[in-house]
Amino acid sequence: MRIIVALGGNALLKRGEPMTAQNQSANIRIAAEQLAKIKQENELVISHGNGPQVGLLALQHAAYHAQDTKIEPYPLDVLVSQTVGMIGYMLQQELTNLLPQTPTITVLSQVIVDPKDPAFEKPSKPIGQVYSKEEAEKLAAEKGWAVMADGQYYRRAVPSPLPKSVTGIDSVKALLANRNIVICGGGGGIPSCYNEKGELQGIEAVVDKDLCTAVVSQELEADLFIIATDVPAACVNFNQPGQKQIAKANPQALESLASEFAPGSMGPKVKAVINFVKATGKEAVIGSLNDIERIVKGEAGTRVTNSIEGIEFY
Structure with a gap:
């Protein structure tokens, strides 16, 4: 079975944890x-x-x-490529140590976006460290940033256009055929577009990792797409009286509950799994990284599938 796993940010760094190489390496070891x-x-x-x-x-x-x-600051697409190298290296090293007989390869993926995407006019993707409201407002005034709420904190916001396609898919298929584990689409891929000459070039943005991975999963003809996060399932009435975990859902039924899912956290994950299931007819799951064996067996997480009508709860 061909499985694509999108690791949530908590797999790299816990919220509020200092962003040291040591902390990230320790968290990545657990994920691996x-x-x-x-x-x-x-x-x-x-x-x-x-x-x-x-x-x-x-x-x-x-x-x-x-x-x-x-020395002008590097553009976002270049910064994304730097993070892909760093995180890919850490993850590749840990998997190689755990599975020395199975090569792990990191691929730099350029994700194609529309340069006229309206997202460029409305920054919506939180990046960087968290700030108090007062700190965020001060930085916004000083640096010309857009800022947005992220839970109880605030972060810088940047454009996040929709991914259209991903380069290098045939190379990834060849690596899989040779029994490699492949790390690709990291950080949502390096945002890119084609110019008037038909040449590929970077563009300043950060693409949502889950939406990009849904495109990767479609193009790789995955059998199962998993979004591994730090919660056991998607919920309705999250953090409210009557909270319920979703066990299984038809994509159309889940789509009807879109307002239940926060735009900056669970919302993109739900949209990504719906996109994948609608496009392929295969299944996708949102669940805890700690439950990943049970997710593969169909015993945990929120499974989005065409095999049922409506929604079932735990």
């Missing part, structure tokens, strides 16, 4: 241990988030520019 359990007879492709990491790099480049104004 879970992923190794489902490799066995399956083909495995992994993607990951990068919001905090790309935000940190943006701050570092801005600080360097303040010291030497001749």
